Amino acid sequence: MKYKNPVISGFHPDPSICRVGEDFYLVNSTFEYFPGIAVFHSKDLVNWTQIGHCITRDKQMKLSKGQPNCTGLFAPTIRYADGIFYVICTNVSDDNTYGGNFIVWTENPRGEWSQPIYIDTPGIDPSLFFDEDGKVYYTGSHQGIYLCQLDPKTGELFSEKQYIWEGTGGCCPEGPHIYKKDGWYYLLISEGGTEYCHMITMARSKSITGPYEAYDKNPVLTNRSLDTPIKAVGHADIVEDGAGNWWAVCLGIRPLGYPFRHNLGRETMLLPVIWEEGQWPKFGKDGTLEAEVETDCLECVQIEKKGLYVDEFSSQELDNSWNFIYNPVSELWEVNGDGLVLYGNETSLSEADSIAWIGRRQEHYDCIARTQVTFDRKQDGEEAGITIYMNNRHHYEAALTRIDDQGYIIFRRQIGSLWKIERQIPYEKDQVVFELHCSKESYTFWYGVSKEELKFLGKGETDYLTTEVGGRFTGNYIGLYATGNGAKCKEGAKFKWFEYQV
Incomplete structure (x- = not known):
């Protein structure tokens, strides 16, 4: 075989x-x-x-x-x-x-x-x-x-x-x-x-x-x-x-x-x-x-891990594929049988501290991740979304947020000390579907009211989220997160489901 x-x-x-x-x-x-x-x-x-x-x-x-x-x-x-x-x-x-x-x-x-x-x-x-x-x-x-x-x-x-x-x-x-x-x-x-x-x-x-x-x-x-x-x-x-x-x-x-x-x-x-x-x-x-x-020493058939993985967060426990950064803080998350809820704290994605974040490994060069998030943003700075994450200094994300009392969807990239919101789209709805396309060349984000109605949001080079640029001993994660960026969020961000497709 x-x-x-x-x-x-x-x-x-x-x-x-x-x-x-x-x-x-x-x-x-x-x-x-x-x-x-x-x-x-x-x-x-x-x-x-x-x-x-x-x-x-x-x-x-x-x-x-x-x-x-x-x-x-x-x-x-x-x-x-x-x-x-x-x-x-x-x-x-x-x-x-x-x-x-x-x-x-x-x-x-x-x-x-x-x-x-x-x-x-x-x-x-x-x-x-x-x-x-x-x-x-x-x-x-x-x-x-x-x-x-x-x-x-x-x-x-x-x-x-x-x-x-x-x-x-x-x-x-x-x-x-x-x-x-x-x-x-x-x-x-x-x-x-x-x-x-x-x-x-x-x-x-x-x-x-x-x-x-x-x-x-x-x-x-x-x-x-x-x-x-x-x-x-x-x-x-x-x-x-x-x-x-x-x-x-x-x-x-x-x-x-x-x-x-x-x-x-x-x-x-x-x-x-x-x-x-x-x-x-x-x-x-x-x-x-x-x-x-x-080899002639094995008689099995290697099962190729292709297809669609769906997590509806219907259990009281997370699947083995999910991780937290550092020890989890119980007040920052829950699964109640009807989705995952993340309660954003003061910690932002740029800080190396406890944060309302769960992630699973990117296991394939070419894959698609998508999720539906519902988040009632009560105050400026609150955000929730999906991130491709190497560490707190190297990540790209798409998020629902609020800026100057107005709702937005943003696409942001951080590469070391460089940080920029590259696109900011007015969006007052509380619910959105985010989709992330991963390839050897780029990470591309999409958004829409459903999986069938997606619009291009932003794109970043894969090269800048590599170990040789900004990492050490780990690899990239696809993360779901919520943060108040300096203040606790007033409401939780609900992730109804998550999909990983190869």
Whole structure:
């Protein structure tokens, strides 16, 4: 069969994977977005369904504000042992209470996860290794790769940290995982930074504490300096599928063009690994990741995610695809079975603070998003609408608003410190349908009284909402929002439905 990468599209970086029987589970970084640490399930490694998050309760974790796209939940690892799923992760935060490395666990990955168990270790990208003798080891990244023994149920450390490898000389050695096979301990890490020189390197030892011998043909996986549609390949994890076949998941990006720039974020990729007894693993096609992979080791059919996704907000809970920025504030939103209501506070889209905003990832270059919003604007400055959002300094939006006691529809763009309302149309009705067309070249907004009667509103270049221009570690979101721009809104903005079409 053939399958195409990515297997999970849109902002889903730093994948980690484990297998339990015939089921595969995968987690991703989520940074400042809440709920945190997305959890996916698959039966065949190619078709994935999100089944929840690890961080779903406000009391579990506080996410740091003020530094978009570079704080929050970094690089989780998922492992399974003795009936329990463990996820270990880092909350990069300026809050000493909630920041640092931690473990959450559950017996049911579709349900609630435990309160965090904090671990007194430095750095980022923690991983767990359960050895055959019952001992459990922690590996982390902090000025090199280090190892220590711990109790995953309490976070207690049983040994001092011991540095076991510095990599092959590339910058930012990180993302360590240990695997044991044929009497060898194999150490896999990422080097080169999560950019265009990203790569996977490996070392091995007969003892878990080392010394580790680097593979003389490192890197084992990289797409650097190659004319391939997928770049920045790295941050991998390996799993055996139960039939003797090995697979790796990793992150990669799909640039829009040249010079390279990307807007969807780092995505989850899958590639086969040949790992013969006593040998080093061989990744993909001669150590590279292909956009389309042909394999005899899978018998499934990749389900192409095309069509129309509709959310009428008819449940009392939001679908797993929706996120908040930072921890949600309960007073700012509700779903009551008849739509989503956002109660705008003082925070504007240009501020890195709690805001009446929910968003879902842009998962395809070419897609259409639309929504119907009803908003009775009582005072100047109130607005509600739809936004294509990289962060608080890089976004475009269409909104209902009020200026000088008159109702308007506006199209606005912010690019760094540059901010402009590019079109302002008198509009006294309280209800409108907004439509957003996404492409590799542009984001185009439309408006009208219904889906069938839309008029052009405004258009902005995709290039200015790319990581290379204004982002860091995340990707673009399609957001629904309300704000009073300095004052609380008098009324809520009701979003009756939302559609995402590919």
